[in-house]
Amino acid sequence: MQRLIIALISGLIFGAGLVISEMVNPVKVQNFLDPFGNWDASLAFVMGGAVAVTLFTTHFIMKRKTPLFSDRFYMAVKTSIDRRLILGASLFGIGWGLSGYCPGPGIINAMINPSEAMVFLPALIIGGWIGQRYSA
Amino acid sequence: MLEAFPIQPLIGGILIGISAALLLAFNGRIAGISGILYNLLFNPLSSSESGWRIAFLLGLLGGGYLMLPAAFELRNGYSPILLVVSGLAVGIGTRIGNGCTSGHGVCGIGSMAGRSIAATVTFVATGIITVTVLRSFMA
Numbered sequence: 001m002q003r004l005i006i007a008l009i010s011g012l013i014f015g016a017g018l019v020i021s022e023m024v025n026p027v028k029v030q031n032f033l034d035p036f037g038n039w040d041a042s043l044a045f046v047m048g049g050a051v052a053v054t055l056f057t058t059h060f061i062m063k064r065k066t067p068l069f070s071d072r073f074y075m076a077v078k079t080s081i082d083r084r085l086i087l088g089a090s091l092f093g094i095g096w097g098l099s100g101y102c103p104g105p106g107i108i109n110a111m112i113n114p115s116e117a118m119v120f121l122p123a124l125i126i127g128g129w130i131g132q133r134y135s136a
Numbered sequence: 137m138l139e140a141f142p143i144q145p146l147i148g149g150i151l152i153g154i155s156a157a158l159l160l161a162f163n164g165r166i167a168g169i170s171g172i173l174y175n176l177l178f179n180p181l182s183s184s185e186s187g188w189r190i191a192f193l194l195g196l197l198g199g200g201y202l203m204l205p206a207a208f209e210l211r212n213g214y215s216p217i218l219l220v221v222s223g224l225a226v227g228i229g230t231r232i233g234n235g236c237t238s239g240h241g242v243c244g245i246g247s248m249a250g251r252s253i254a255a256t257v258t259f260v261a262t263g264i265i266t267v268t269v270l271r272s273f274m275a
Contacts, residue, residue: 003188008192009195010163011197016200018200022145024206033263033266046152050149050150050246057157057160058246061160081251085254088255089233091232093264094225094263095226097262098221099226101222103169103170107169111201119220120220124224128173128231134231
């Protein structure tokens with residue numbers, strides 16, 4: 001139960017952060033990805049602010065043997081930079097640029113711009129399913 | 137181009153970082169949205185793990201809802217073909233690349249994972265190339 005409450009609170013803060021930062025505005029995201037044109041550098045502060053917090057906190061959190069409410073840390077097991085990673089990240093970046101949506105802002109746009117989200121989100125899920133089959 | 141200091145992006149980013157830190161410190165989990173979504177949808181065998189994923193996604197929607205209305209003009213009449221191709225590419229890419237902006241960009245870089253740094257540099261680079269090419273065609 002306590003883990004569910006933490007997950008809910010974590011999601012609440014994450015969702016609030018995505019809206020406050022305007023990461024949910026796909027035009028602003030595309031402007032961030034347009035340094036040779038109509039560049040809006042302000043979204044660099046979103047990742048900058050988030051990474052500043054996680055760099056600092058992760059260092060201290062990982063000094064513990066276990067999390068506070070769980071038996072272990074579920075960290076990524078892979079460490080090698082392989083072709084799949086680079087291919088996947090490349091495809092993701094192309095998709096991100098084409099619409100200005102990454103998964104979190106895409107989900108929240110179900111409430112902001114449903115006419116776009118009802119096209120983007122099913123395609124995202126089908127894409128994830130295709131990627132899953134390719135992974136298996 | 138002088139603008140006011142982007143305080144809202146900074147505050148939003150710090151909130152996202154705090155969210156990821158909470159989930160890691162208490163539950164030992166990575167706040168990677170693509171992974172949370174796909175594991176919920178496609179790995180139902182781990183049903184004991186579905187509860188927290190549902191709670192996180194409900195929270196994500198709720199937290200977003202509390203901050204609405206968003207203070208920007210909605211995009212209108214964007215190409216549905218671009219939206220479909222975009223969704224497919226984001227879906228396939230984040231699945232085979234094991235993460236998106238949150239998992240690699242925020243959590244992975246926060247733990248100084250080489251894979252996440254490589255992934256983030258890659259998706260920002262291909263994102264820039266894509267928008268540059270797209271806008272040169274739309275202009």
